[in-house]
Amino acid sequence: MMESIAAILTSASPFEFILILLAKVAERTVNTLRLILISKGYRREGTLLSFIEVLLWTFIATRVIIGIAEAPMKGIAYSIGYSIGVYFGSLIESFIAMGQVLVQAIVQKANAVQITCGLREKGYAVTSIDAQGRDSEKAVLMIFANRKGKESVVREILRLDDRAMIITNDITTLRGGTITTTRKPLR
Secondary structure, X not given: OHHHXXXXXXXXXXXXXXXXXHHHHHHHHHHHHHHHHHHOOOHHHHHHHHHHHHHHHHHHHHHXXXXXXXXXXXXXXXXXXXXXXXXXXXXXXXHHOOOEEEEEEEEEHHHHHHHHHHHHHOOOEEEEEEEEOOOOEEEEEEEEEEHHHHHHHHHHHHHHOOOOEEEEEEEXXXXXXXXOXXXXXXX
């Protein structure tokens, strides 16, 4: 039994297993970024990443498929690389934080003017709508911001109204109005 396990583990060089694992991590990271970018409307960047992804996949899959019967650990290294790559791709995308969000805040009407003015002073476009809550008058504030800066918007709102209800949504299309300049992707 131990001899069979040892044969499986040593059927290819450790360097080959590491190469397969790292290459698959890179390929799956690119794939994850591509999917996220395309879903956010960055088609050109996604298309470029798809070329890199398929190029990597072709060489990695060939390396794994050829000789997998003699070295099943190649399949395991490939699978582990796949999982790690998905994780890294999502981490990288969170760090880059491309795109824009709509931040909606339901605040006490008494705080709305102060919050609106504070956000506008920081360069954010704010639209305010009067609303009626369960127990009091409210205001709904709509703020368009880059994903990278949404936390500062949320902090500013909560600083002035700690009971505010805040909702953020990713935006794929935005036209007209007064908005802050968007960052170019991959800059």
